[in-house]
Amino acid sequence: MKKYNHTTYAILGILTTGCRSGYAIKQLIDNSLKHFWKISYGQIYPTLKLIVEEELATVRSSAQEGKPVRKEYYLTPKGEEALRDWLEKPIEQAPVERNxxxxxxxxxxxxxxxxxxxxxxxxxxxxxxxxxxxxxxxxxxxxxxxxxxxxxxxxxxxxxxxxxxxxxxxxxxxxxxxxxxxxx
Missing domain, CATH: 1.10.287 (Helix Hairpins)
Structure with missing residues (x-):
């Protein structure tokens, strides 16, 4: 199985929580993950694009009255397998804090x-x-x-x-x- 960066795995994991749009993903990051894992807004959409290209997720557009079309992302079985595979592997190194x-x-x-x-x-x-x-x-x-x-x-x-x-x-x-x- 192909190896991805930690941001890719983090977003795959976030998709399991019911967050479907880039905005919802950013909200979850800001309200919880940022305390131990930083992902910038500029990383989210390129990563979502990558996981769709790699067939780890699918994207569907949903129309909202009076609002722009919203893209919603859903894990595929391949995405679930990639996430599970990464979760089962040991951590590579203890984190080093920048303080x-x-x-x-x-x-x-x-x-x-x-x-x-x-x-x-x-x-x-x-x-x-x-x-x-x-x-x-x-x-x-x-x-x-x-x-x-x-x-x-x-x-x-x-x-x-x-x-x-x-x-x-x-x-x-x-x-x-x-x-x-x-x-x-």
Whole structure:
């Protein structure tokens, strides 16, 4: 079976959730996947075109009164097989995080203590906001998506995000405390 990039597999997976249009796919990405997998709007339509060309999905046009014709995408058996095949394979590597805060801290000797503490406190606030967002999403899934077969798996990925974010908040607090105790 041909190997595709991760964006292709992500969109094949999204098509299993009932999202059928490019717009609906983008909404799902913005509301859930973006927290752990980034796909730009500019990647969606070329990928949809590719999966139709590769016969992994079909496209149907649906007319809407007073609106432009909407293209809806449906997985084919070949697309389902490609997705299942990819899901069964082991991950290729552990992800490497790009983190501007860690990069600045790595070179922190070249900035003032105050600036370092300001960056750390700002980062901690951003993480706390992210944690609140995750908690809100968790509440929404738990109350509105109980009948969704995917909801349990969505909650697993959300739990990962919450735990990683909580650990990062704890790290911020510890690092801020240590740096604050340094003598000038």
């Amino acid at each position: 501007e805060m860690l990069l600045k801290l790595f070179f922190g000797r070249h900035q003032s203590k105050e600036s370092t503490l300001l960056h750390l406190n700002d980062y901690k606030k951003k993480l706390e906001n992210r944690y609140q967002t995750y908690s809100s999403i968790e509440q929404m899934i738990s109350t509105h998506e109980q009948n969704q077969q995917d909801a349990t798996y969505w909650l697993f990925t959300l739990d990962y995000g919450k735990r990683i974010t909580k650990a990062a908040i704890d790290w911020c607090e510890s690092t801020i405390k240590q740096i604050s105790n340094w003598e000038d």
